[in-house]
Amino acid sequence: MHVVILDSPAEVGDFAAQEILRGVAAGKLRTLGVATGSSPLAIYEVLERHRSPQLSALQAFALDEYVGLDPQHPESYASVIRREVTERLGLDPANVHVPNGTAADLAAACADFEAAIRAAGGIDLQILGIGRNGHIGFNEPTSSLASRTRVKTLMSATRRDNARFFADASQVPALCLTQGLGTIGEARKVLLVAQGKAKARAVADAVEGPLSSMCPASVLQMHPHATFVLDPDAAAELKLQDYYREVRSGMDTLR
Ligand code: GLP
Numbered sequence: 001m002h003v004v005i006l007d008s009p010a011e012v013g014d015f016a017a018q019e020i021l022r023g024v025a026a027g028k029l030r031t032l033g034v035a036t037g038s039s040p041l042a043i044y045e046v047l048e049r050h051r052s053p054q055l056s057a058l059q060a061f062a063l064d065e066y067v068g069l070d071p072q073h074p075e076s077y078a079s080v081i082r083r084e085v086t087e088r089l090g091l092d093p094a095n096v097h098v099p100n101g102t103a104a105d106l107a108a109a110c111a112d113f114e115a116a117i118r119a120a121g122g123i124d125l126q127i128l129g130i131g132r133n134g135h136i137g138f139n140e141p142t143s144s145l146a147s148r149t150r151v152k153t154l155m156s157a158t159r160r161d162n163a164r165f166f167a168d169a170s171q172v173p174a175l176c177l178t179q180g181l182g183t184i185g186e187a188r189k190v191l192l193v194a195q196g197k198a199k200a201r202a203v204a205d206a207v208e209g210p211l212s213s214m215c216p217a218s219v220l221q222m223h224p225h226a227t228f229v230l231d232p233d234a235a236a237e238l239k240l241q242d243y244y245r246e247v248r249s250g251m252d253t254l255r
Contacts, residue, residue, distance in 0.1 A: 001220060002227040003207055003244040005235045009195040012229050013042020016127065016191050019227075020047065023125060023189075024054050031059045033126030033184075035137075036080045039193050040127050048088040056090035059120050061113075063128070063137035063184070065101040067151065067175035075165045076101070099149060099177040110149040110177055117183070126187035130194050131158060134202040134215035138178035145211075145219045147180030181219045190226040192217065194234040203230060204237035 006012050020043070023029030034040070047055060062081050071078035078098045086096045097116050103109035117123060128136050133155065139147065140155050154162075154176055163169035184190070194203050206217035207228055213219075220226040235241055 001207065001223070002247075003235075003238065003240075004227060004229045004248060005238075005241060005244055006229065006231060009231045010042060012193050012195055012231050013040075014046055016040075016193050016229050017043045017046035017050070019191060020125060020127075021050055021055070024052070024058070027054075029058070029124045031061065031120045031122065031124045033063065033123040033128075033179075033187055034060050034081060034085050035063050035127045035129050036077050036084075037129040039129030039195060041084065043127060043193065044084050044088050051090050056092070057095075058089070058091060059095040060085060060091055060097065061117055061120070061123055061179075062096075062098040063126075064176055064178035065099045066173040067101045067106065067177060068173050069101060071098075071100075071102065099179075101173075101177050106151050106177065110151070113149050113177075113179075114183065123187040125189040125191060126184055128184070128190060128192040128217075130192055130199055130202050130206065130217050132161060132198055132202055133157060134205055134217045136181070136184060136192070136217045136220075138176040139181050139184075139216040141216060142213045143181055143216050145213055145216075145222075146182040148183050149177060149179050152176055152178050181216055185219060185223055188225065190220060190223055191229060192220065192226065193229045195231045197233040197236060199234045200237040203228065203234050204239070208239055 062077055065077045069076040099113045100109040133141055138152050159172040160169050162172050166172050205215040209215055211218050211221050
């Protein structure tokens with residue numbers, strides 16, 4: 001696992017975006033896993049400024065979606081991904097996949113989503129944020145470390161965190177579909193971005209705590225190419241900060 005501590009939230013977005021742009025330019029990144037939430041927005045901003053035919057040819061897979069929210073609802077992840085990713089990067093909507101949270105058969109929708117990832121040849125690079133409880137996607141604590149895309153119940157703390165996007169917490173759906181931890185673990189590279197003090201505990205648990213479903217992001221300790229890209233606040237509770245900085249000063253790039 002690589003830990004990259006940068007000086008500001010803007011640098012976090014820029015670093016992650018440059019990694020993606022290098023992969024696209026080298027022809028090694030054709031399928032991008034995209035995340036919602038505020039953490040990755042700076043990445044999409046930088047990517048938008050560097051739009052190219054190769055970037056716009058990417059296939060994209062979302063991590064998760066609320067159950068029962070109309071895809072046209074402004075806070076459905078289908079809408080958020082359309083606004084923040086598809087339109088800004090100039091992707092073909094036919095190449096952008098979001099689990100269908102309004103399907104009559106949700107289990108079949110999850111299986112279809114997994115099949116679409118397989119048909120695309122897997123995800124070359126997955127962007128992740130992290131919840132304050134250590135969730136990635138919507139894999140709440142105690143999610144199976146081997147889980148696949150499925151229905152999950154959101155913790156009330158997560159619904160409260162996400163209430164800022166809705167009129168009030170009661171409007172945040174109780175259920176979601178999310179890529180599983182096993183699904184996320186199959187991405188060839190993972191870039192987790194985190195900014196701000198509110199994420200410091202979850203980041204420290206994920207990087208330096210035990211491998212445990214109590215901190216779902218700790219599953220990334222098993223991933224051969226996972227990088228945490230952090231601002232100083234998000235890195236604040238890491239015990240080995242000096243070591244991560246020493247490692248970085250000895251290498252210019254992730255590869
Ligand atoms: C949401 C999403 C996650 C996201 C996390 C953090 O619930 N399902 O994919 O990483 O919460 O969100 P934010 O980046 O806004 O803090």
